[in-house]
Amino acid sequence: MLGAPNPVELPDGGSWQEFGALLRHWRRHAGWTQAQLGTAVGYDHTAVSRLEHGARRATPRLVRQIDELLGTGGELTRSYHRAESAEGDRPALPPHLLRPPLPATGGPVPTAPVPVDDCPASLPDHDVQCPLHGATGCQPPPPAAALALLAPFCADPAAPLDTDTVHALAAVLGAQLHSADRAVGERGPGSVIEGTLRAVVARLADAPVRHRRVLARLAAEYAHAAGSLRLHGGRPATAMACFDRALGWAALAGDPTTQAAALSDMAVLGLLDDDPAAAGDYAREIRRAAPGRHWSDALATLGEARATALAGDIHATVRHIGRARQHLDRPEDLPDTEARVPWLAPAALRLRIESGSSAALRDLAAATADPRLARHALTAATAALDLLADGQLPVARAMLTVRIADCHLCADDPHTALAALAPLLDTDGTPLPALVRHELRGLRGRLAAGAGRWGVEAAEVVVRLGAVV
Incomplete structure (x- = not known):
C-alpha cells in the first residue's frame, strides 16, 4: 500500500486500504498465513494478498466469514461498510481522463533495459518528481529492482500499488528521458513511456480516492514526457494530444509544475504552427496554472515575448523580455520545496530565459532586417549556450548553435554564420x-534569399541544408 499503513496508522476515512491493513493485522494476530486463510474461505492465497493490499473489493458474505474465523469482534465488517461508504462518495472522473491520449497498440507493454548511468539516484531528477514526496525528494530503487516492479504493474491492473512501485515508475521515467536526451538525432515515440502511461490510466477509474492523486500525477508526468518525445520527433498532432491530457491529470493531482511545463510546450506548438495568437494564449495560461509564483510569471512572459515577436510587435516583445529578465534577480522568492525541482532552479530558468529571448529577438531581426536586434539576439543565444556544460543537453546545444548562426546571418555576416553552422x-x-x-x-x-549577393559558398550550403531539413 502507499505509505504502508499499519493497524496503528490507518488512513483517514474508510477505504479498502484500511480494510486490507486490518485484515493483515487480524490474520497475523491469529497466526494464519495467507494460504491458510485462503483455503479456509475458498480463495487462492493471491486473492487474500490483493485484499490485504486494497487492490480487491471484498463481499459482505466473505467479510462476515473472516470476522468469525479470526475472531475480530466485527471489526472487519465495520471497516467494510466504511470502505463501501467512501467508495459511494467518490466523485466520478471525467471520461477524457480515463482514456490515454494515444490508442493502445495491442500486446504487452514494451520493456527496455534501464541503463545504470541513466537511472536517477534520487528524485526529483530530470524534471521528474516523486508523486508521493514531490519536491521534497526521495531515493528510488536501483535499475534492476525498478524494472522488476514495473513489469507486474503494467501486466496486472489489480496488482498492489505500493511505495516502491511508485518510486520505480518515477525512476524509469527519469531514466528513459535521460536516455532520450543523450541522443542528438530525432526522437521517436517512447514505447516504454507510452505503454506505462496506458497502464497508469487503466487504474484511474477504479482507484481508491487516496491513490487517485498519485496515479494522476504519474499520468501527467508520463503524458508530458510522451508529448515531448513526439514533439521532438516531428509529430505535433499527437504531441498536442499528450500535452492536453497531461494538463487534465496535472490539475487532478494538484501539480502546477507539470501544468506549466505542458503549457509551455503547447505554446511552442503554436509557434511552429505560425499561430502567435494561440501561442500567446497558452503562455498566459501558465500564469493562471501557478498563480503567485515568480517562475510561472517568468515562463508566461517569455512565451508572450515569443508570440508577439512572431506577430512582429517590437515594443511588446522588448517589454516582455525585460519583464522576464527581472525574474533572474529574484531566486530567493523560490520556495524551498520548489528549489529542489531541477527545471525551476535559477540556472535552468536563466537558460530558458536566455534561449527564449534569443529566439524572440532573432524573429524580430529577421522580420525587420534590423542588425541591432540580431546582435542582441546573438548575445542572448551565446549566453544560453555558455550555460550548457560539455555534453549536456545535446539537442539544446544543436538548436542554439543554429540560432547563433542565424543571428550572424540576420546581422549580414554570412561568413561567420556559415562557419558556426559547419560542425552541425x-x-x-x-x-x-x-x-x-x-x-x-x-x-x-x-x-x-541572400545567396545571390553572398556568393557560391552560401548557395552550396542552401543545397546541403535542403537534404537535412
Whole structure:
C-alpha cells in the first residue's frame, strides 16, 4: 500500500486500504498465513494478498466469514461498510481522463533495459518528481529492482500499488528521458513511456480516492514526457494530444509544475504552427496554472515575448523580455520545496530565459532586417549556450548553435554564420530533432534569399541544408 499503513496508522476515512491493513493485522494476530486463510474461505492465497493490499473489493458474505474465523469482534465488517461508504462518495472522473491520449497498440507493454548511468539516484531528477514526496525528494530503487516492479504493474491492473512501485515508475521515467536526451538525432515515440502511461490510466477509474492523486500525477508526468518525445520527433498532432491530457491529470493531482511545463510546450506548438495568437494564449495560461509564483510569471512572459515577436510587435516583445529578465534577480522568492525541482532552479530558468529571448529577438531581426536586434539576439543565444556544460543537453546545444548562426546571418555576416553552422552539417545522416530542423528551415530560407549577393559558398550550403531539413 502507499505509505504502508499499519493497524496503528490507518488512513483517514474508510477505504479498502484500511480494510486490507486490518485484515493483515487480524490474520497475523491469529497466526494464519495467507494460504491458510485462503483455503479456509475458498480463495487462492493471491486473492487474500490483493485484499490485504486494497487492490480487491471484498463481499459482505466473505467479510462476515473472516470476522468469525479470526475472531475480530466485527471489526472487519465495520471497516467494510466504511470502505463501501467512501467508495459511494467518490466523485466520478471525467471520461477524457480515463482514456490515454494515444490508442493502445495491442500486446504487452514494451520493456527496455534501464541503463545504470541513466537511472536517477534520487528524485526529483530530470524534471521528474516523486508523486508521493514531490519536491521534497526521495531515493528510488536501483535499475534492476525498478524494472522488476514495473513489469507486474503494467501486466496486472489489480496488482498492489505500493511505495516502491511508485518510486520505480518515477525512476524509469527519469531514466528513459535521460536516455532520450543523450541522443542528438530525432526522437521517436517512447514505447516504454507510452505503454506505462496506458497502464497508469487503466487504474484511474477504479482507484481508491487516496491513490487517485498519485496515479494522476504519474499520468501527467508520463503524458508530458510522451508529448515531448513526439514533439521532438516531428509529430505535433499527437504531441498536442499528450500535452492536453497531461494538463487534465496535472490539475487532478494538484501539480502546477507539470501544468506549466505542458503549457509551455503547447505554446511552442503554436509557434511552429505560425499561430502567435494561440501561442500567446497558452503562455498566459501558465500564469493562471501557478498563480503567485515568480517562475510561472517568468515562463508566461517569455512565451508572450515569443508570440508577439512572431506577430512582429517590437515594443511588446522588448517589454516582455525585460519583464522576464527581472525574474533572474529574484531566486530567493523560490520556495524551498520548489528549489529542489531541477527545471525551476535559477540556472535552468536563466537558460530558458536566455534561449527564449534569443529566439524572440532573432524573429524580430529577421522580420525587420534590423542588425541591432540580431546582435542582441546573438548575445542572448551565446549566453544560453555558455550555460550548457560539455555534453549536456545535446539537442539544446544543436538548436542554439543554429540560432547563433542565424543571428550572424540576420546581422549580414554570412561568413561567420556559415562557419558556426559547419560542425552541425557534418552529420552521419541521422535525422535531426524537429525543433532543430525548424530552426534550420528558417535559416535556409534567409540564406537562399541572400545567396545571390553572398556568393557560391552560401548557395552550396542552401543545397546541403535542403537534404537535412
